Amino acid sequence: MGEKVKIGLLGRGTVGSAFEELLGERADAIAASTGKTPEISGVLNTSSGDFDQILADSDVIVELIGGIEPARESVLAALSQGKAVITANKQLVAQHGEELFAAAREHGAQLRFEAAVAGAIPIVRVISESVGEIEIDRVYGIVNGTTNFILTEMARTGASYEDALADAKELGYAESDPTDDVTGADAAAKMAILARLAFGFSVDLADVACEGIEEIRPDDLAYAKELGLSLKLLGVAERSADGVSVSVFPCFLYPGHPLAPVEGAFNAVTLFAPQINEITLSGPGAGGPETASAVLGDLVSVLSGGSPLPPEASPANMATDRSSAFYLHLEVADQPGVLASVAEVLGRHGISVRSVVQRGLGEDARLVMVMHEVPEKDFAAAVDELGKLDFMRSAPRSIRVIEEEARP
Amino acid sequence: MGEKVKIGLLGRGTVGSAFEELLGERADAIAASTGKTPEISGVLNTSSGDFDQILADSDVIVELIGGIEPARESVLAALSQGKAVITANKQLVAQHGEELFAAAREHGAQLRFEAAVAGAIPIVRVISESVGEIEIDRVYGIVNGTTNFILTEMARTGASYEDALADAKELGYAESDPTDDVTGADAAAKMAILARLAFGFSVDLADVACEGIEEIRPDDLAYAKELGLSLKLLGVAERSADGVSVSVFPCFLYPGHPLAPVEGAFNAVTLFAPQINEITLSGPGAGGPETASAVLGDLVSVLSGGSPLPPEASPANMATDRSSAFYLHLEVADQPGVLASVAEVLGRHGISVRSVVQRGLGEDARLVMVMHEVPEKDFAAAVDELGKLDFMRSAPRSIRVIEEEARP
Numbered sequence: 124m125g126e127k128v129k130i131g132l133l134g135r136g137t138v139g140s141a142f143e144e145l146l147g148e149r150a151d152a153i154a155a156s157t158g159k160t161p162e163i164s165g166v167l168n169t170s171s172g173d174f175d176q177i178l179a180d181s182d183v184i185v186e187l188i189g190g191i192e193p194a195r196e197s198v199l200a201a202l203s204q205g206k207a208v209i210t211a212n213k214q215l216v217a218q219h220g221e222e223l224f225a226a227a228r229e230h231g232a233q234l235r236f237e238a239a240v241a242g243a244i245p246i247v248r249v250i251s252e253s254v255g256e257i258e259i260d261r262v263y264g265i266v267n268g269t270t271n272f273i274l275t276e277m278a279r280t281g282a283s284y285e286d287a288l289a290d291a292k293e294l295g296y297a298e299s300d301p302t303d304d305v306t307g308a309d310a311a312a313k314m315a316i317l318a319r320l321a322f323g324f325s326v327d328l329a330d331v332a333c334e335g336i337e338e339i340r341p342d343d344l345a346y347a348k349e350l351g352l353s354l355k356l357l358g359v360a361e362r363s364a365d366g367v368s369v370s371v372f373p374c375f376l377y378p379g380h381p382l383a384p385v386e387g388a389f390n391a392v393t394l395f396a397p398q399i400n401e402i403t404l405s406g407p408g409a410g411g412p413e414t415a416s417a418v419l420g421d422l423v424s425v426l427s428g429g430s431p432l433p434p435e436a437s438p439a440n441m442a443t444d445r446s447s448a449f450y451l452h453l454e455v456a457d458q459p460g461v462l463a464s465v466a467e468v469l470g471r472h473g474i475s476v477r478s479v480v481q482r483g484l485g486e487d488a489r490l491v492m493v494m495h496e497v498p499e500k501d502f503a504a505a506v507d508e509l510g511k512l513d514f515m516r517s518a519p520r521s522i523r524v525i526e527e528e529a530r531p
Numbered sequence: 532m533g534e535k536v537k538i539g540l541l542g543r544g545t546v547g548s549a550f551e552e553l554l555g556e557r558a559d560a561i562a563a564s565t566g567k568t569p570e571i572s573g574v575l576n577t578s579s580g581d582f583d584q585i586l587a588d589s590d591v592i593v594e595l596i597g598g599i600e601p602a603r604e605s606v607l608a609a610l611s612q613g614k615a616v617i618t619a620n621k622q623l624v625a626q627h628g629e630e631l632f633a634a635a636r637e638h639g640a641q642l643r644f645e646a647a648v649a650g651a652i653p654i655v656r657v658i659s660e661s662v663g664e665i666e667i668d669r670v671y672g673i674v675n676g677t678t679n680f681i682l683t684e685m686a687r688t689g690a691s692y693e694d695a696l697a698d699a700k701e702l703g704y705a706e707s708d709p710t711d712d713v714t715g716a717d718a719a720a721k722m723a724i725l726a727r728l729a730f731g732f733s734v735d736l737a738d739v740a741c742e743g744i745e746e747i748r749p750d751d752l753a754y755a756k757e758l759g760l761s762l763k764l765l766g767v768a769e770r771s772a773d774g775v776s777v778s779v780f781p782c783f784l785y786p787g788h789p790l791a792p793v794e795g796a797f798n799a800v801t802l803f804a805p806q807i808n809e810i811t812l813s814g815p816g817a818g819g820p821e822t823a824s825a826v827l828g829d830l831v832s833v834l835s836g837g838s839p840l841p842p843e844a845s846p847a848n849m850a851t852d853r854s855s856a857f858y859l860h861l862e863v864a865d866q867p868g869v870l871a872s873v874a875e876v877l878g879r880h881g882i883s884v885r886s887v888v889q890r891g892l893g894e895d896a897r898l899v900m901v902m903h904e905v906p907e908k909d910f911a912a913a914v915d916e917l918g919k920l921d922f923m924r925s926a927p928r929s930i931r932v933i934e935e936e937a938r939p
Contacts, residue, residue: 145664145806149664149665149666152662152666153664155842156662156839156842242807243806243808243810244810245657245660245661245810248657249656249657252653252656252828252831252832253653253828254560254564256553256557256561256824256827256828256830256831257557257824257827257828258557258560379794381813383792384791384792386787396824398553398651398820398821398823398824399650399651399814399815399820399821399824400651400814400815400821401814401815402651402652402653402812402813402814402815403811403812403813403814404810404812405810405812405813406807406808406809406810406811407807407808407809407810412807413806413808416664416665416806419664419665420660420661420664420665422664423660423664427839428836431564431835434563434564
């Protein structure tokens with residue numbers, strides 16, 4: 124079955140084990156299609172294996188350790204010997220991508236990282252191969268399955284954030300320490316990678332504005348349900364005349380938005396480009412087998428001669444003046460003049476109200492409002508001022524809203 | 532900007548013109564990413580241009596004529612000279628794919644046809660690149676934008692098929708002769724291509740079972756709406772122990788099916804594989820700019836050295852014994868004993884009823900039933916028998932039903 128290709132596997136956790144199994148199952152098919160037979164030549168895990176030995180014995184390094192070090196050093200060492208590297212490490216690629224791409228370029232090594240973003244969905248490949256042909260100006264993504272599972276459960280059952288998180292842990296959709304997921308940090312790293320590929324500028328992860336889902340309450344989801352809206356943790360990367368912006372935040376989507384139907388632990392990414400309107404890819408988020416299949420896809424690509432590295436990139440000029448529509452939830456005293464005072468503050472900041480509903484009585488009185496699109500800094504200033512009004516019973520809560528996209 | 536690559540363009544209709552325009556816009560970006568500058572060296576259209584001269588002057592032939600001849604002869608002539616060919620011609624690839632692949636293989640020529648299926652959605656590329664890594668066992672597709680537009684309009688407005696078709700023509704979503712679209716022939720060709728790529732067996736277009744949407748009535752959509760179902764013209768390609776089956780038919784989808792939210796002129800394709808559960812790609816169906824962007828993507832792929840041709844394939848062993856769930860609509864006389872007689876016939880053929888509703892009175896009496904999954908030949912035999920019962924006021928109408936897919 125042709126030339127043997129030796130694979131050094133770094134890390135044998137959930138994904139590593141699934142990869143080993145899948146590689147065994149698919150070795151014949153891979154040999155048939157590439158003329159090369161991959162075989163594991165060494166495995167590094169926490170208790171055994173010697174990296175230098177594995178590197179010396181391997182043609183391709185598959186890095187599934189996660190985290191920055193020693194993953195970064197190992198990947199750089201392999202690339203510097205011209206060896207192909209496949210990694211599923213989103214933080215490594217998001218934080219040190221340019222260094223890795225430069226090393227790969229310098230030593231003529233291949234570097235693949237499909238599994239770092241959105242599990243089995245081949246979004247890295249599709250974006251990389253599309254940038255020659257179309258000008259992507261916006262990328263929307265639901266790129267964290269844990270948070271989408273939690274929000275779907277909250278919407279479906281009315282559960283609190285805490286209870287839905289506990290369910291997610293029990294079902295294996297959340298890790299015991301879910302911080303990276305629920306704060307949006309995981310999604311931010313993935314969106315930084317997608318923005319880098321789509322726009323051709325490097326994005327500093329520190330410049331990615333990031334809000335998580337920890338403050339979402341059942342109230343918010345009840346409201347969403349009533350209006351037929353979906354609440355998602357959305358990643359948005361945009362390119363405009365002002366520069367690039369990348370952010371992650373919870374937000375309401377109107378029905379008809381291509382990401383509105385994405386439920387449970389699924390991931391999905393929508394690319395917008397003037398020439399094609401939009402395309403959406405969706406599928407299961409990162410589970411062991413799904414991530415392993417993405418790693419194996421990268422291996423097939425490496426064995427087939429592979430696709431080019433991302434071209435060199437200068438740092439993105441980050442746009443700071445974003446505009447959004449907002450939902451605003453105000454717990455107010457049940458007294459005359461409240462709505463007039465709120466409206467006065469909003470009007471003074473140039474904020475136009477799309478709808479307003481007064482809810483509850485007495486201790487439960489609330490104003491639930493949806494605003495038209497407004498510069499985010501103006502909205503923040505208005506919310507700040509609203510928070511100081513004496514009839515407010517608690518701090519104002521706001522969530523972005525994305526209106527329906529035009530579709531044919 | 533590096534080496535010039537000469538493109539001979541066959542056909543300058545909607546797609547051809549859009550391709551010329553897009554190529555002009557993106558030439559610099561393509562040169563930057565591939566090191567090669569594409570330029571049109573000649574155009575063949577109905578009134579001008581000489582094919583032999585264009586072929587002699589070109590490195591790459593882009594075939595956008597459509598139809599079988601002279602497209603087939605032109606493509607074979609180019610391939611036999613080792614020249615790369617890009618085509619958007621689904622009928623050509625579906626009917627003569629093996630001949631074209633063989634010619635390309637023999638002469639070391641590249642052949643690309645992303646634009647033949649599902650407009651801007653890179654489904655050909657994703658399937659081709661995935662077959663090494665996963666074992667696709669099922670492909671579902673909404674691959675005809677015209678019919679999806681018509682069914683969406685019928686569902687939304689209650690319009691008749693004829694009125695929705697007239698609207699589609701007026702809005703440019705249907706051609707003046709929509710036969711290929713509404714009969715399912717267009718979708719059948721696309722599904723045959725996807726089955727060929729996913730399963731690695733050649734599929735004779737004559738073996739693709741095909742039903743169109745011409746018999747769909749507002750009644751059917753009203754029923755769907757009531758139950759929250761979507762009615763789609765679905766292409767299904769499946770591989771099982773019995774062989775391959777490819778078919779196109781109108782069908783009801785339960786909510787939660789990945790293709791249920793696909794509306795209007797959009798296309799979408801879902802791939803199922805044990806390793807990845809499912810992935811779905813969706814986007815606008817074939818319009819001029821979307822198809823042109825797929826053609827340009829193929830050009831970028833050709834200039835970059837390209838991906839391999841589909842491996843040689845033997846003819847598929849076609850499975851004939853399919854099973855489906857069904858909706859059954861019977862216009863019956865309003866008299867006692869009707870339901871009992873119908874139930875007796877169904878029971879005798881081993882058909883299990885999931886739900887039944889009796890509707891209307893007198894001249895309007897109807898039974899609307901949904902069956903559990905059953906071998907299609909048993910269902911057909913039962914329907915045949917039901918049609919002969921003396922209380923039937925018109926021929927039975929049935930539509931397949933696909934139950935919700937398991938999702939995480």
